[in-house]
Amino acid sequence: xxxxxxxxxxxxxxxxxxxxxxxxxxxxxxxxxxxxxxxxxxxxxxxxxxxxxxxxxxxxxxxxxxxxxxxxxxxxxxxxxxxxxxxxxxxxxxxxxxxxxxxxxxxxxxxxxxxxxxxxxxxxxxxxxxxxxxxxxxxxxxxxxxxxxxxxxxxxxxxxxxxxxxxxxxxxxxxxxxxxxxxxxxxxxxxxxxxxxxxxxxxxxxxxxxxxxxxxxxxxxxxxxxxxxxxxxxxxxxxxxxxxxxxxxxxxxxxxxxxxxxxxxxxxxxxxxxxxxxxxxxxxxxxxxxxxxxxxxxxxxxxxxxxxxxxxxxxxxxxxxxxxxxxxx
Numbered sequence: 001x002x003x004x005x006x007x008x009x010x011x012x013x014x015x016x017x018x019x020x021x022x023x024x025x026x027x028x029x030x031x032x033x034x035x036x037x038x039x040x041x042x043x044x045x046x047x048x049x050x051x052x053x054x055x056x057x058x059x060x061x062x063x064x065x066x067x068x069x070x071x072x073x074x075x076x077x078x079x080x081x082x083x084x085x086x087x088x089x090x091x092x093x094x095x096x097x098x099x100x101x102x103x104x105x106x107x108x109x110x111x112x113x114x115x116x117x118x119x120x121x122x123x124x125x126x127x128x129x130x131x132x133x134x135x136x137x138x139x140x141x142x143x144x145x146x147x148x149x150x151x152x153x154x155x156x157x158x159x160x161x162x163x164x165x166x167x168x169x170x171x172x173x174x175x176x177x178x179x180x181x182x183x184x185x186x187x188x189x190x191x192x193x194x195x196x197x198x199x200x201x202x203x204x205x206x207x208x209x210x211x212x213x214x215x216x217x218x219x220x221x222x223x224x225x226x227x228x229x230x231x232x233x234x235x236x237x238x239x240x241x242x243x244x245x246x247x248x249x250x251x252x253x254x255x256x257x258x259x260x261x262x263x264x265x266x267x268x269x270x271x272x273x274x275x276x277x278x279x280x281x282x283x284x285x286x287x288x289x290x291x292x293x294x295x296x297x298x299x300x301x302x303x304x305x306x307x308x309x310x311x312x313x314x315x316x317x318x319x320x321x322x323x324x325x326x327x328x329x
Contacts, residue, residue, distance in 0.1 A: 005038075007038060007101045007102050007285065009039040009041065010038055010039070010100065010101065010104055012043070012103075013043035013047065014072040015077070015114065016078055016110050017108065017261065018070070019146075019269075020071075020261070020262075020265035021131070021145050021265040021269030021273035022131050022145070023066040023071070023265075024277070025106055025277040026063060026073060027066055028273065028277025029277040029281060030062070033281045034059075034060050040057075041098060042057075042073075043055050044056060045075040045077045046079055046111075047081075047091065047114055049075075051082065051087045070262050071261075071262070076107075078110065088118055088121060088122075092121075092124070095122070101125065102289065103115060103118075103124060103127075104126070104284075105127070105128050105129065107130075107132065108137065108143070109137060112292065119290055127289070127290075127293065128291070129292075129293050130142075130144060131143060132146075133149035133183065134146070134176070134183065135182045139294045139303050140292075140301075141296055144269055144273045145265075146182070147268040148268075150183060150187060153260055154190050157187065157193075160223070164222070168219045168220065169251070169252050170215055170223075170251045171221075171252050172235040172239055172251060173226065173255075175228065175260065176228055178228070181227045183260070184226065185323070188225045189322065189323055189326075191223060192327070193323065194223060194327040197225070198227045198229075199227055199229040201320065205241070209247065211327075212242065224238070226238055276293050290304065
C-alpha cells in the first residue's frame with residue numbers, strides 16, 4: 001500500500017437496479033481494502049443509507065460466502081430523495097460523522113449522475129463501477145450482471161421454444177434493457193429468434209407482418225424478442241398491433257420480468273466484478289479519485305466522467321443484419 005494515501009476509510013454502496021456479480025465486487029473491494037489497511041463501511045440500500053445514516057461496518061468475514069449469490073448484500077434502491085439537495089446535505093453530514101474519505105459506488109448511469117453531483121457539491125472522492133444488466137454505459141464494453149441476465153433469458157427462451165414448436169405458435173417475449181436493446185439483440189442471435197424489436201431502430205412493420213404470415217402459412221413456430229423500451233411499447237403493444245392486423249390468433253406473450261436479474265452470477269460476472277473491485281482500491285491508495293472503471297478490449301481501464309457517459313451504449317446494428325439472414329424461412 002502507498003501509505004501516503006489520503007484514503008483511510010471507504011464506504012461501498014450499490015445503487016439502482018441489482019445486478020448479478022455485485023456481491024463478487026463488494027467482496028473484492030472489501031478484502032483488497034482491508035488487506036491495504038483501509039477500513040470498510042457499507043451503505044444500506046444505496047444513497048438512502050447515506051441519508052439515514054444506515055451505514056454498517058464490513059469485516060473480512062462479512063463478505064465470506066457471498067461471491068456465488070445474486071443481488072447485493074447491501075441492498076439497493078433508486079433514491080428519489082437524493083435528487084433533492086436537502087437530503088444530499090444530510091448524506092454529507094453522515095459521511096463526515098463516519099469519517100469516510102471516499103465512496104465506491106456500483107451501479108448504472110443514474111448512480112453515476114448522483115455521485116457526480118455529490119462530489120461537485122461536497123468534494124467527496126469516488127470511484128464508479130458499472131453494474132447494470134442493461135450493458136448500456138458508454139466507456140466500457142461490459143457491465144456487471146449482463147452475462148448472467150443474458151444467460152437467464154436464453155435458458156428461458158429455450159424452454160418456451162419447446163412449447164412454441166409443439167403448438168406451432170408465435171411467442172412475443174419481452175426482455176429488460178430500459179432504453180437499450182443490448183439484451184434483446186444478443187438473446188435474439190443466441191436463441192435463433194425470427195425477429196427482434198429494439199429501441200435503437202425504427203421497425204419495418206410490413207416486413208414483420210410478412211414474416212408472421214409466412215410462419216402461419218407454413219404452420220411454423222416463431223420467437224420474437226421485444227425490448228421493453230421499444231418504440232411501440234413492449235410485447236403487449238406489439239400484440240395489439242398484430243391484433244389490429246388480424247394476425248394474433250396463434251400469438252402468445254411472455255414477459256420475462258425480474259427473473260432476468262436473479263440467480264447465481266456467471267463466471268464472467270464473478271471475474272469482472274472481482275477485477276473491478278480490486279482496481280477501485282488500487283486507484284484510491286494511489287490517490288486517484290473521481291474515476292469510472294470500464295472493461296475495454298479485455299483490460300480494466302479508468303476514465304473521467306463526461307456527459308456522454310449517461311448516454312446509452314448502443315446495441316450493435318450489425319447483429320440485426322445477421323439475425324435477419326439467419327431467420328429467413
